[in-house]
Amino acid sequence: xxxxxxxxxxxxxxxxxxxxxxxxxxxxxxxxxxxxxxxxxxxxxxxxxxxxxxxxxxxxxxxxxxxxxxxxxxxxxxxxxxxxxxxxxxxxxxxxxxxxxxxxxxxxxxxxxxxxxxxxxxxxxxxxxxxxxxxxxxxxxxxxxxxxxxxxxxxxxxxxxxxxxx
Amino acid sequence: xxxxxxxxxxxxxxxxxxxxxxxxxxxxxxxxxxxxxxxxxxxxxxxxxxxxxxxxxxxxxxxxxxxxxxxxxxxxxxxxxxxxxxxxxxxxxxxxxxxxxxxxxxxxxxxxxxxxxxxxxxxxxxxxxxxxxxxxxxxxxxxxxxxxxxxxxxxxxxxxxxxxxxxxxxxxxxxxxxxxxxxxxxxxxxxxxxxxxxxxxxxxxxxxxxxxxxxxxxxxxxxxxxxxxxxxxxxxxxxxxxxxxxxxxxxxxxxxxxxxxxxxxxxxxxxxxxxxxxxxxxxxxxxxxxxxxxxxxxxxxxxxxxxxxxxxxxxxxxxxxxxxxxxxxxxxxxxxxxxxxxxxxxxxxxxxxxxxxxxxxxxxxxxxxxxxxxxxxxxxxxxxxxxxxxxxxxx
Amino acid sequence: xxxxxxxxxxxxxxxxxxxxxxxxxxxxxxxxxxxxxxxxxxxxxxxxxxxxxxxxxxxxxxxxxxxxxxxxxxxxxxxxxxxxxxxxxxxxxxxxxxxxxxxxxxxxxxxxxxxxxx
Numbered sequence: 040x041x042x043x044x045x046x047x048x049x050x051x052x053x054x055x056x057x058x059x060x061x062x063x064x065x066x067x068x069x070x071x072x073x074x075x076x077x078x079x080x081x082x083x084x085x086x087x088x089x090x091x092x093x094x095x096x097x098x099x100x101x102x103x104x105x106x107x108x109x110x111x112x113x114x115x116x117x118x119x120x121x122x123x124x125x126x127x128x129x130x131x132x133x134x135x136x137x138x139x140x141x142x143x144x145x146x147x148x149x150x151x152x153x154x155x156x157x158x159x160x161x162x163x164x165x166x167x168x169x170x171x172x173x174x175x176x177x178x179x180x181x182x183x184x185x186x187x188x189x190x191x192x193x194x195x196x197x198x199x200x201x202x203x204x205x
Numbered sequence: 206x207x208x209x210x211x212x213x214x215x216x217x218x219x220x221x222x223x224x225x226x227x228x229x230x231x232x233x234x235x236x237x238x239x240x241x242x243x244x245x246x247x248x249x250x251x252x253x254x255x256x257x258x259x260x261x262x263x264x265x266x267x268x269x270x271x272x273x274x275x276x277x278x279x280x281x282x283x284x285x286x287x288x289x290x291x292x293x294x295x296x297x298x299x300x301x302x303x304x305x306x307x308x309x310x311x312x313x314x315x316x317x318x319x320x321x322x323x324x325x326x327x328x329x330x331x332x333x334x335x336x337x338x339x340x341x342x343x344x345x346x347x348x349x350x351x352x353x354x355x356x357x358x359x360x361x362x363x364x365x366x367x368x369x370x371x372x373x374x375x376x377x378x379x380x381x382x383x384x385x386x387x388x389x390x391x392x393x394x395x396x397x398x399x400x401x402x403x404x405x406x407x408x409x410x411x412x413x414x415x416x417x418x419x420x421x422x423x424x425x426x427x428x429x430x431x432x433x434x435x436x437x438x439x440x441x442x443x444x445x446x447x448x449x450x451x452x453x454x455x456x457x458x459x460x461x462x463x464x465x466x467x468x469x470x471x472x473x474x475x476x477x478x479x480x481x482x483x484x485x486x487x488x489x490x491x492x493x494x495x496x497x498x499x500x501x502x503x504x505x506x507x508x509x510x511x512x513x514x515x516x517x518x519x520x521x522x523x524x525x526x527x528x529x530x531x532x533x534x535x536x537x538x539x540x541x542x543x544x545x546x547x548x549x550x551x552x553x554x555x556x557x558x559x560x561x562x563x564x565x566x567x568x569x570x571x572x573x574x575x576x577x578x579x580x581x582x583x584x585x586x587x588x589x590x591x592x593x594x595x596x597x598x599x600x
Numbered sequence: 601x602x603x604x605x606x607x608x609x610x611x612x613x614x615x616x617x618x619x620x621x622x623x624x625x626x627x628x629x630x631x632x633x634x635x636x637x638x639x640x641x642x643x644x645x646x647x648x649x650x651x652x653x654x655x656x657x658x659x660x661x662x663x664x665x666x667x668x669x670x671x672x673x674x675x676x677x678x679x680x681x682x683x684x685x686x687x688x689x690x691x692x693x694x695x696x697x698x699x700x701x702x703x704x705x706x707x708x709x710x711x712x713x714x715x716x717x718x
Contacts, residue, residue: 191669335611
């Protein structure tokens with residue numbers, strides 16, 4: 040086992056355990072903090088794959104903005120969410136069965152693939168520069184780049200609309 | 206002589222030879238050298254941090270027409286050591302109802318997020334932790350961890366003042382992060398790289414403050430706000446919320462917040478130096494990296510001194526003014542500056558250096574002049590509206 | 601150094617261990633004599649009412665939302681800024697269109713009064 044694999048398995052374990060804690064903990068702020076651990080683990084995975092840009096963007100956007108937004112949103116709620124009500128409802132055996140079946144199907148499908156196991160994509164030259172030139176060159180993704188701006192504008196307008204209504 | 210021109214490589218080669226001579230595997234030797242270097246580097250930064258306690262106390266004393274620490278050692282230079290011993294020996298209180306794990310994690314992340322920043326800062330021409338190709342975004346990411354530590358501290362303390370302080374601080378930090386990141390985009394546009402090392406090296410002939418004085422100014426203002434220092438220190442607001450998010454902390458945990466704050470301010474002084482004031486560049490710095498490191502620390506100290514100067518001169522501003530100043534003035538201005546910089550830079554890219562520098566400088570001056578004129582016009586219109594409204598109110 | 605993140609990972613670990621060491625050292629050396637008054641929440645001598653989980657103004661949330669949008673925008677702008685030197689002039693115009701669309705959004709929320717602290 041290479042060092043990279045050891046790091047991968049440790050990170051994967053961190054992500055899985057934290058994800059489990061997100062859905063089982065009763066305290067909403069703790070759930071948000073565990074979610075941050077999950078997102079940090081994803082950043083570590085990007086870093087081990089040499090995707091530096093994605094790794095830092097993962098932290099800047101997800102931990103720096105979205106997680107903070109979650110914590111702010113949690114503080115807008117009332118504390119009675121902590122009350123001792125059951126965290127599951129009557130449908131949980133069905134949900135568990137479907138989840139296990141879907142997971143088994145995924146494992147089967149991944150096993151069928153020819154290139155089982157993740158492989159780093161090869162990019163000629165600096166991958167960061169390749170990404171940036173592809174994002175703005177007209178024969179690549181410039182339309183997506185501009186549409187992203189319009190999508191962000193729509194998100195902003197939508198957020199204002201919802202916030203104004205109450 | 207080799208040691209003077211490239212000290213890190215000499216030490217690295219010497220250690221590598223030594224470890225390989227002991228029969229260690231290649232990767233173990235490299236890893237141990239990295240680890241030794243990192244421990245040494247962070248320890249040096251922490252020693253500097255201890256010194257900053259003295260600098261801060263001495264400078265604030267001078268600003269307030271006092272003497273400052275002058276009893277322990279020459280000029281009170283050893284004053285930080287009794288301070289630290291006191292902090293270590295103080296009882297550490299975890300208040301009732303606090304969330305213990307989160308409460309203890311917060312100061313660790315707070316100081317850690319500042320220490321992480323030093324991994325990418327170029328100290329001299331061949332002395333730096335690592336040349337990361339996304340260093341500028343890495344800085345923003347480390348800042349995100351710092352924001353998180355503050356909200357954790359405020360929430361875990363189970364104290365309403367702490368929570369209020371943390372909320373104000375986080376609202377402050379996330380708001381001013383936008384102009385700060387846009388100011389970081391300006392050196393990126395100029396160099397075409399996000400690497401700190403490349404940005405510093407690109408300033409061999411001229412400092413970027415000449416090409417983008419407004420960018421440097423916006424970065425300075427946003428940095429002060431990001432640090433939560435006066436005039437943006439409404440997270441502390443002694444008269445209203447006692448001391449903000451670290452009100453329930455005592456002993457060493459408070460010490461970590463304090464050390465983190467001082468080091469953060471100094472680090473931002475270093476960023477201003479590295480991004481806009483040429484970093485380690487100076488006479489003979491290229492050949493002798495240790496001299497370059499000296500220049501860098503001096504420039505960082507000057508940047509830190511400006512931040513302290515603002516802190517001890519300007520009174521605190523109100524939260525609505527602070528947010529309005531950011532969202533209605535600084536953010537639009539930063540984006541417009543970015544657009545102007547990008548176009549001017551692209552058009553003048555192949556022009557001679559003197560034309561490039563003067564063109565960029567003039568575009569900045571023009572934008573600043575238009576901004577000031579616009580503000581004056583707006584203020585005059587408001588004044589006239591007030592005057593014409595007044596007689597009506599008197600009737 | 602093929603992957604700078606090996607160095608950075610070590611740096612993050614050491615940078616976390618050093619503050620932990622300081623806290624552990626203080627925990628060993630510092631005295632510990634708790635009493636109920638000392639452990640109570642500090643609110644300037646007033647009796648603390650309720651716990652600190654109070655509902656906050658929604659205003660903070662609105663600013664956090666606006667921050668999120670502009671944060672994502674700046675992340676898109678970094679690749680654009682990197683490629684500027686190697687691409688023709690109209691690439692600069694692409695970035696300007698991108699920024700102008702979002703500045704229009706800023707103007708919209710400004711006019712809607714969402715940037716006013718109420």
